[in-house]
Amino acid sequence: MTPAQIIVLATPVFLLMIGIEFLIGLKRGRNTYRLNDALNSIGLGIMSQLVGLFSALFTVWLYVVVFNHASLWQLPADQLWVWVAAVVLYDFCYYWQHRFGHTVSVFWASHVVHHQSEDYNLSTALRQTGTGWVGNWLFYLPMAVLGFPPLVFGVAALIDLLYQYWVHTQHVGKLGWFDRWFCAPSNHRVHHAVNDKYLDKNYGGIFIIWDRLFGSFIEEDDAEEIVYGTRGPLRSWNPVKANLQYYGELFKDSWHATSWADKLRVWFKHPGWRPADVAARFPKPAFDITRVERYDPPMSRAAQWAAMALFVALLVA
Secondary structure, X not given: OOHHHHHHHHHXXXXXXXXXXXXXXXXXXXXXXXXXXXXXXXXXXXXHHHHHHHHHHHHHHHHHHHHHHHOOOOOOOOOHHHHHHHHHHHHHHXXXXXXXXHHOHHHHHHHHHHHOOOOOOHHHHHOOOOOOOOOHHHHHHHHHHOOOOHHHHHHHHHHHHHXXXXXXXXXXXXXXXXXXXXXXXXXXXXXXXOOHHXXXXXXXXOEOHHHHHOOOOOOOOOOOOOOEOOOOOOOOOOHHHHHHHHHHHHHHHHHHOOOHHHHHHHXXXXXXXXXXXXXXXXXOOOOOHHHOOOOOOOOOHHHHHHHHHHHHHHHHO
């Protein structure tokens, strides 16, 4: 059974957990769901899986080629330590892939999809990009060079992905010692914040120790309310626009830049960086967290029920 097949089989469990979280929120008087946002996030997850069926073929092919022809040695797949080491090393590679995904514009253009939701709940975990094939595979080739068999690599990737589902919730508080070692809901809530103090923090997938080692860790402050989303809000439920929004912004800035060096820098500088001449000609308002308003266009109750029915029909089909 392939990782993609396991994800498909796990989908009913994901949806059940979303339902449970929704009911818990209602019981506590703290509902963290909106129908429009949740359906949009789940829809983007489905789109990501469909695209992933094709991009995964390239990733697996490349990993196998490197493993067969460039590995320093080939580790035994029947040894427990190899599997444990693979999970730890995969998460280390994920940390750097994730960090570059926030600090290099061309990678942020892909990863931004996951952060566009202005809510934070288990449906947010399913909100994934359809352009993850743009460079993410680079960060995992060291595992092929070190000789981790493709099957071991694939299972480690699946474990890392499945683990991260449960941390996307506001209904689990701080967990003491667990928070110091692992990525937990409190740590990951910080990661999805646009607050100044939280920006670009807590990248770990399973282990938060990478953030502590490399200076990107910050603890959630109970005194400061977290604002979720991005500093360049999408303000749309269009899944195609969600995947292409930031690429379009980079292309426009690159096109209008007069310096050839700046045309290239646009793609590789920190997100938000713009050439001085472009910023002067096409200014954007500075981000002000006090003026953030969630995108929530009005929708009639009939339209909501129709959207839900159509979505359920698509899932069943």
